[in-house]
Amino acid sequence: xxxxxxxxxxxxxxxxxxxxxxxxxxxxxxxxxxxxxxxxxxxxxxxxxxxxxxxxxxxxxxxxxxxxxxxxxxxxxxxxxxxxxxxxxxxxxxxxxxxxxxxxxxxxxxxxxxxxxxxxxxxxxxxxxxxxxxxxxxxxxxxxxxxxxxxxxxxxxxxxxxxxxxxxxxxxxxxxxxxxxxxxxxxxxxxxxxxxxxxxxxxxxxxxxxxxxxxxxxxxxxxxxxxxxxxxxxxxxxxxxxxxxxxxxxxxxxxxxxxxxxxxxxxxxxxxxxxxxxxxxxxxxxxxxxxxxxxxxxxxxxxxxxxxxxxxxxxxxxxxxxxxxxxxxxxxxxxxxxxxxxxxxxxxxxxxxxxxxxxxxxxxxxxxxxxxxxxxxxxxxxxxxxxxxxxxxxxxxxxxxxxxxxxxxxxxxxxxxxxxxxxxxxxxxxxxxxxxxxxxxxxxxxxxxxxxxxxxxxxxxxxxxxxxxxxxxxxxxxxxxxxx
Numbered sequence: 001x002x003x004x005x006x007x008x009x010x011x012x013x014x015x016x017x018x019x020x021x022x023x024x025x026x027x028x029x030x031x032x033x034x035x036x037x038x039x040x041x042x043x044x045x046x047x048x049x050x051x052x053x054x055x056x057x058x059x060x061x062x063x064x065x066x067x068x069x070x071x072x073x074x075x076x077x078x079x080x081x082x083x084x085x086x087x088x089x090x091x092x093x094x095x096x097x098x099x100x101x102x103x104x105x106x107x108x109x110x111x112x113x114x115x116x117x118x119x120x121x122x123x124x125x126x127x128x129x130x131x132x133x134x135x136x137x138x139x140x141x142x143x144x145x146x147x148x149x150x151x152x153x154x155x156x157x158x159x160x161x162x163x164x165x166x167x168x169x170x171x172x173x174x175x176x177x178x179x180x181x182x183x184x185x186x187x188x189x190x191x192x193x194x195x196x197x198x199x200x201x202x203x204x205x206x207x208x209x210x211x212x213x214x215x216x217x218x219x220x221x222x223x224x225x226x227x228x229x230x231x232x233x234x235x236x237x238x239x240x241x242x243x244x245x246x247x248x249x250x251x252x253x254x255x256x257x258x259x260x261x262x263x264x265x266x267x268x269x270x271x272x273x274x275x276x277x278x279x280x281x282x283x284x285x286x287x288x289x290x291x292x293x294x295x296x297x298x299x300x301x302x303x304x305x306x307x308x309x310x311x312x313x314x315x316x317x318x319x320x321x322x323x324x325x326x327x328x329x330x331x332x333x334x335x336x337x338x339x340x341x342x343x344x345x346x347x348x349x350x351x352x353x354x355x356x357x358x359x360x361x362x363x364x365x366x367x368x369x370x371x372x373x374x375x376x377x378x379x380x381x382x383x384x385x386x387x388x389x390x391x392x393x394x395x396x397x398x399x400x401x402x403x404x405x406x407x408x409x410x411x412x413x414x415x416x417x418x419x420x421x422x423x424x425x426x427x428x429x430x431x432x433x434x435x436x437x438x439x440x441x442x443x444x445x446x447x448x449x450x451x452x453x454x455x456x457x458x459x460x461x462x463x464x465x466x467x468x469x470x471x472x473x474x475x476x477x478x479x480x481x482x483x484x
Contacts, residue, residue: 084165143451159197
């Protein structure tokens with residue numbers, strides 16, 4: 001047994017040698033805890049971008065999109081508005097034309113307003129996007145696009161042709177000349193645009209791949225679509241860009257020929273202009289109806305599902321199915337119907353989508369989308385499943401299936417849908433509140449999101465232009481863009 005003095009000395013030595021280790025351990029623990037705390041603080045003080053936060057999507061890149069505005073003659077944009085407002089002939093396609101009931105015709109205005117006629121207004125994206133670029137540069141501090149005066153400095157070339165207005169003026173005449181070339185003023189304007197851009201050095205340099213056209217009306221630039229195939233096309237959907245194989249015996253979808261000039265790879269889906277006013281979440285009231293729909297019962301092509309749904313739902317309690325279009329008295333009916341119903345039905349029509357969807361979102365009426373081939377604006381920036389109900393056509397056409405499915409969605413879940421929807425409402429708004437559309441755009445609005453989407457296409461555009469340059473003369477390679 002060691003002497004007490006030895007034991008004491010050993011004990012003292014142990015304490016002396018272990019004390020620094022304890023201090024080191026405590027110090028290391030303190031550093032580790034501090035680092036974890038700092039990491040958590042940074043994480044939660046700067047969260048990852050959310051699909052439902054439009055502001056975050058625009059802050060993802062600070063570099064503006066450099067846009068050159070093609071110098072088209074005024075006859076191809078704002079003069080068309082002068083022509084429209086100077087006409088005393090009402091639109092033959094609607095029973096009450098709100099524009100031609102006015103005494104004031106908006107003459108002698110440099111930037112006339114866009115028509116209120118709902119058949120035309122729903123496609124007004126061309127007006128608001130062009131208006132952004134026409135706004136004086138000192139007022140464009142909120143725009144994601146920077147207008148440049150040297151085409152060699154531009155990322156893209158914007159072609160300010162009011163293609164929809166041109167087509168709709170021709171359609172409104174009711175002369176049956178639209179699909180013909182002879183006597184068709186819209187066709188003449190289309191050819192004028194093509195001749196102008198194709199003779200420019202910018203088009204020859206890129207083959208048109210960095211040119212941007214707004215074609216929100218399904219029939220816009222109908223006769224020259226093959227010629228603008230390489231360009232970036234802003235469309236509301238791809239429904240008007242397909243045709244059936246003429247050899248098809250039954251017209252099934254498997255016999256569809258896809259026009260290779262439209263694709264999610266290069267083109268952009270943009271919103272329709274909503275026709276109903278925005279309902280803020282704070283103004284939302286108790287909704288006593290389950291489901292609402294207003295529109296035409298009979299449609300063509302993929303829209304035949306609408307007639308079948310109508311017959312299934314028209315006599316169901318808590319469901320309103322109304323014929324009509326949101327103009328005049330129909331507009332007030334639509335406002336009332338969408339604001340008092342939990343859900344708004346959105347079946348496919350002649351094309352997979354319509355402005356009805358965007359009216360529902362602005363009305364905080366949960367969209368019920370029955371359209372298997374639908375494409376939606378700004379996907380990747382917004383997740384529509386956070387505030388919409390997607391239903392397969394086959395399920396929706398089963399008796400009682402849709403009604404029972406909607407009834408099972410809890411009130412809590414419905415409120416969550418509306419909260420998400422309220423955050424997305426500004427993203428789908430074109431109107432900047434300024435006369436003639438000339439003035440600062442909303443930073444989180446549709447115009448800026450459209451520019452942001454164009455910017456996302458730039459790497460693919462530049463790669464394609466470079467690849468085209470190395471093709472030997474006379475070699476023709478078919479277009480291979482495919483929408484998936």
